[in-house]
Amino acid sequence: MPGEIDGIRSHLNDLGERINARREELQREGILHGKAREEAAELQIKHASALRKAMDHPSVGEAISDELKSDVQILNHTFERWLARLDKKSEQARKS
Numbered sequence: 001m002p003g004e005i006d007g008i009r010s011h012l013n014d015l016g017e018r019i020n021a022r023r024e025e026l027q028r029e030g031i032l033h034g035k036a037r038e039e040a041a042e043l044q045i046k047h048a049s050a051l052r053k054a055m056d057h058p059s060v061g062e063a064i065s066d067e068l069k070s071d072v073q074i075l076n077h078t079f080e081r082w083l084a085r086l087d088k089k090s091e092q093a094r095k096s
Helices: 002-028 035-056 066-095
Strands: none
Touching: 002 035, 002 066, 035 066
């Protein structure tokens, strides 16, 4: 179904923009170092891999693999968890 792969590609493009924007924001604030920097790099690698799979997928005629769907879901959840951890650390630092 062409709409489904196009939707996944669009979602991945949007997610990539969110990852990059948050990474740049954290760099400007001077708090992207150590583990957070490593996690940001890992997110970008996983995003690039999922996007490559989505772009290589034919637009018509083939079912989207469960692996690609799973990769996108995992990447999205990983990003949200990363944001939550950073927010929690930032909040704890402000209280100290």
